[in-house]
Amino acid sequence: HLDIVKLAKLPRKENFILLFGNTKAAEAYLGEAWSWKEELQKKGEQAYILEITPKRVVAGGEGSLALFYASQTLRLLTRSERSRWPACQVLDWPSLPYRGLMLDISRGKVPTIETLKLLIDQLSLYKINVLQLYTEHTFVFPHHPRIGQGCGSLSSEDILILDAYARKRHIELMPNLQSFGHFAHILSLPEYAPLAESEAGWSLCPTDERTYQLLDEMYADFLPAFSSANFNVDCDETWDLGKGRSAEAAAKVGVGRLYLQHILRLRELAMQYGRRIQIWGDILLHHPELVPELPQDITLLDWHYEASEDYPSVRTFAQSGRTFWVCPGTSSWNTLFPRIENSNENIRTLVRIGAENGAVGMLNTDWGDRGHYQPIGQCWYGYIFGAEQGWTGGTTQDTAFDTRFGPLFFGESGEKVVTAMRKLAKVCTLSGMPRSNGSNTVFAFFDDPLSSPYIDQVPGKSIQEMERLASEAEKLLREALETSRDPISIEEMIFSARLIVHLARRLRASQEIRANLDRLQQGEAQAQAAQLLREAITTLRKLDTEVVRFIDEFRTLWLRRARYAEMNISLGHFERLRERFAKAQSWLQKLLEQAEAGQKPNYELDAYQEEAGEFEPLRPEIWYRLRQVGAV
Numbered sequence: 118h119l120d121i122v123k124l125a126k127l128p129r130k131e132n133f134i135l136l137f138g139n140t141k142a143a144e145a146y147l148g149e150a151w152s153w154k155e156e157l158q159k160k161g162e163q164a165y166i167l168e169i170t171p172k173r174v175v176a177g178g179e180g181s182l183a184l185f186y187a188s189q190t191l192r193l194l195t196r197s198e199r200s201r202w203p204a205c206q207v208l209d210w211p212s213l214p215y216r217g218l219m220l221d222i223s224r225g226k227v228p229t230i231e232t233l234k235l236l237i238d239q240l241s242l243y244k245i246n247v248l249q250l251y252t253e254h255t256f257v258f259p260h261h262p263r264i265g266q267g268c269g270s271l272s273s274e275d276i277l278i279l280d281a282y283a284r285k286r287h288i289e290l291m292p293n294l295q296s297f298g299h300f301a302h303i304l305s306l307p308e309y310a311p312l313a314e315s316e317a318g319w320s321l322c323p324t325d326e327r328t329y330q331l332l333d334e335m336y337a338d339f340l341p342a343f344s345s346a347n348f349n350v351d352c353d354e355t356w357d358l359g360k361g362r363s364a365e366a367a368a369k370v371g372v373g374r375l376y377l378q379h380i381l382r383l384r385e386l387a388m389q390y391g392r393r394i395q396i397w398g399d400i401l402l403h404h405p406e407l408v409p410e411l412p413q414d415i416t417l418l419d420w421h422y423e424a425s426e427d428y429p430s431v432r433t434f435a436q437s438g439r440t441f442w443v444c445p446g447t448s449s450w451n452t453l454f455p456r457i458e459n460s461n462e463n464i465r466t467l468v469r470i471g472a473e474n475g476a477v478g479m480l481n482t483d484w485g486d487r488g489h490y491q492p493i494g495q496c497w498y499g500y501i502f503g504a505e506q507g508w509t510g511g512t513t514q515d516t517a518f519d520t521r522f523g524p525l526f527f528g529e530s531g532e533k534v535v536t537a538m539r540k541l542a543k544v545c546t547l548s549g550m551p552r553s554n555g556s557n558t559v560f561a562f563f564d565d566p567l568s569s570p571y572i573d574q575v576p577g578k579s580i581q582e583m584e585r586l587a588s589e590a591e592k593l594l595r596e597a598l599e600t601s602r603d604p605i606s607i608e609e610m611i612f613s614a615r616l617i618v619h620l621a622r623r624l625r626a627s628q629e630i631r632a633n634l635d636r637l638q639q640g641e642a643q644a645q646a647a648q649l650l651r652e653a654i655t656t657l658r659k660l661d662t663e664v665v666r667f668i669d670e671f672r673t674l675w676l677r678r679a680r681y682a683e684m685n686i687s688l689g690h691f692e693r694l695r696e697r698f699a700k701a702q703s704w705l706q707k708l709l710e711q712a713e714a715g716q717k718p719n720y721e722l723d724a725y726q727e728e729a730g731e732f733e734p735l736r737p738e739i740w741y742r743l744r745q746v747g748a749v
Contacts, residue, residue, distance in 0.1 A: 212507070213471070258335055534610075561624065566623060567701045577625070
């Protein structure tokens, strides 16, 4: 514990740490000039210097932000080197001025204020300077209280607290409010349903003037709590635009121009509250001829979530002369564990190409599709990897990052934690597991134990490797738990590892049950029919019992970090799985009774599916409505 003093003159020539936010004052204080002062000033307000010698430590730059970043580097240095620091001289600055994270708080999980403060603390340590909370309805709108009712919504006071907390840590809490598509929750309320573009209830109708009255009132309620002048109005994936009430207008001017007109109206509304808007760029990529008509003060957000060697859209936006950010993702959604191999390549490549083509920012995204069941503990890696690539311009390789991240974030057990994370992430790459924008781990987990297509799709070798990797990862995580700097995150990852082990065992059991049913249907093993059916029922009952325990553990882990409301969206997936277990056991019990009565049962799975009914796990109802109107 060092004394902190503020002096006009240096009392001694050595054995001190000097932190400064003004190079001129620091030179006068030290009584010497620095050769790197001009170079430091050229690199901007975020650039800092760090000089460590056996006699002293000097760290800072021009302004409070540079001083803050120099201090964060000293904090990280202390974590890695403890009290014995290496002699060095560092001149450091970011490749991208804006380095951000967008966290989805609208798909079922609204974090507690304590969790959001922890998030801000961690992001600021690794020099992230932007945080957005993706919001569709989870805010308390005084003019429209029904919108955020019963959803664990953040209030204006919550935002004021978080905004001030973030500012002190040099993070800009940028408002984010969906303003076109993704309006399903709001449009499901009777008083807002008339504003829908189509019967799907997905997008607002841009030809209805009441749409802009609603958005104006929502902006008036939402924006004043934020100090940031930037405002992400989203407006992505407007799938049903031009397919409903605006079809006539779209036929006259085109869907693209209809979209552009809406964006221009939003810009006008936001300007009334002193905000510059950002929009996702996916719709404009279908209408690149309209990009030049966008006002220069609109920032385009170019999002891609799958790994690729190139992202041509970056050059499209760069050539338009518009301000743009690149927006990769953590690949943590639609999977039991983040697809690290995918997200690392996605983040690094997109950031590198963005930096090379003039992007001014990086917004790393963490979505919460289908209930936001993934815990934040297994997402820290992706957050910090994004921070690293945003600072270096997409030049840091995985090995270098992993070596540093584990000990810095988790402490002395960090190497084991990262090794475990890599094992769990590898599960997503096994044969039968990969899929676009997710992995089949979670879809297979919540699917029917008898009729699931993944039972045949995932080969036996993959199942064996899945169980091995997850079991080894769980062992490593348990070994790291006691000494970890963040035991809650370790416990969350242990839970995910156990889900994967359960999935492997269930897939293996389901394959065996289906093989036996096929043998019985072919007239084989008739003498063993009753025994095989009893064993199948017992196996499913044991697996179902495990799911019951998972439900209790999931609830406990959820409530450590998030508000209670809408937890049942994720718990509903578990409950529907249990319903399918019950249907499967009931059907097998019926076959058993028929076999014991000397009858010849129909063992074909078609008979089971006809009796149990169709089942599509994790498929939200909105997709069916969008299909009906031809939007997807």
